[in-house]
Amino acid sequence: MKMLKKGRMEALDWKYVVECNGKGFESSRQPCFDTFEIDLNDIVGVYYMEEGSMKIKYGFFCCNCHCFTVVPTEHIPKEFFHDYDFPIVVVEKDLEMIERRILLSENDKKVSAKYSKYL
Numbered sequence: 001m002k003m004l005k006k007g008r009m010e011a012l013d014w015k016y017v018v019e020c021n022g023k024g025f026e027s028s029r030q031p032c033f034d035t036f037e038i039d040l041n042d043i044v045g046v047y048y049m050e051e052g053s054m055k056i057k058y059g060f061f062c063c064n065c066h067c068f069t070v071v072p073t074e075h076i077p078k079e080f081f082h083d084y085d086f087p088i089v090v091v092e093k094d095l096e097m098i099e100r101r102i103l104l105s106e107n108d109k110k111v112s113a114k115y116s117k118y119l
C-alpha cells in the first residue's frame with residue numbers, strides 16, 4: 001500500500017509517551033510496563049456502565065500484552081473528541097445496555113469483538 005496523503009489524525013501530529021500499566025479496568029491480565037510512543041490512531045474509547053450511567057474511558061490497547069491503559073483526557077487534543085470517529089469498544093457485559101443508548105456501527109461491533117476480550 002502506498003500513502004498518497006496524510007489523514008487528519010496524523011496531520012495533527014500528536015504524540016504521547018506512556019507506559020503500559022494496565023490501569024483502566026480490573027483485569028487478570030499482567031501489564032508489560034513497556035513504554036510506548038502513541039498517536040491518535042492508537043486511542044480508543046471504551047464504553048461501560050457504572051451505577052446505571054454510561055461512562056467512557058479513553059486509552060490504548062498494548063500491542064505486546066493487550067492490556068488497556070487509560071490516557072487522561074486532558075492529555076488528548078480536544079479535536080480528537082469533536083472531529084474524529086474514534087474506535088469504540090464496549091465492555092461485553094454492558095453491550096445490551098450500551099446499545100440501548102447509542103447506535104453502534106458495524107465497525108464498532110467489529111472493534112469491540114476484537115478488543116473487549118482483553119478487558
Ligand SMILES: [Zn+2]
Pocket residue numbers: 020031032033034062063064065066067
Ligand atoms: Zn503492555
